[in-house]
Amino acid sequence: MTLVNQLPPTTPRLDELVAGIRAALNYHGDWQRTAQRAASALRRHLPSPELLTGVHPGDQEELRGRLLHVEPDGTFSIQAVVWPAGRVTRIHDHVTWCVLGVIQGAVHEELFTLSGNGEFLIPTGSTMNATGTVNGFAPPGDIHRVATSGDRTAISIHVYGTDLSRLGSSSLRYYDLPVRP
Numbered sequence: 088m089t090l091v092n093q094l095p096p097t098t099p100r101l102d103e104l105v106a107g108i109r110a111a112l113n114y115h116g117d118w119q120r121t122a123q124r125a126a127s128a129l130r131r132h133l134p135s136p137e138l139l140t141g142v143h144p145g146d147q148e149e150l151r152g153r154l155l156h157v158e159p160d161g162t163f164s165i166q167a168v169v170w171p172a173g174r175v176t177r178i179h180d181h182v183t184w185c186v187l188g189v190i191q192g193a194v195h196e197e198l199f200t201l202s203g204n205g206e207f208l209i210p211t212g213s214t215m216n217a218t219g220t221v222n223g224f225a226p227p228g229d230i231h232r233v234a235t236s237g238d239r240t241a242i243s244i245h246v247y248g249t250d251l252s253r254l255g256s257s258s259l260r261y262y263d264l265p266v267r268p
């Protein structure tokens with residue numbers, strides 16, 4: 088996901104989320120456990136779409152990532168992604184653990200695993216994430232493709248265990264390979 092710009096100073100609601108993620112990271116677990124704890128924090132402090140007041144998602148022409156917060160020590164970043172109807176990502180995996188919460192519309196996620204010879208992808212499942220749904224995951228096993236569902240613009244909040252202002256993207260690799268059941 089590409090970072091486009093940065094929002095004005097954070098809202099109190101976002102401050103609560105930032106504090107919750109900091110507490111989750113204080114446990115110093117592995118990526119899987121950290122993602123689970125961060126997901127719990129996001130469930131408790133899931134922002135409303137008003138967080139993006141002043142942004143007009145319906146006018147967006149492409150998938151955009153909007154950086155909401157970068158922790159000063161670089162341990163995590165919070166990003167809002169606006170998903171115009173009909174949008175779908177390339178199949179990709181990630182540089183670090185990730186937590187995703189849907190705050191408007193619905194987001195469909197398909198999961199894949201790489202074949203033993205690395206020549207194709209095998210579908211391993213899919214989930215429909217309605218508004219209010221929060222999921223966390225961590226590499227390995229994080230190859231996925233995400234799309235909007237229905238004709239409504241979706242908005243999701245993502246937390247990544249890295250400094251996205253420095254990396255510019257949460258994606259590690261893209262997989263332009265055939266998909267075979």
Ligand SMILES: [Fe+2]
Pocket residue numbers: 179180181231233
């Ligand atoms: Fe992703």
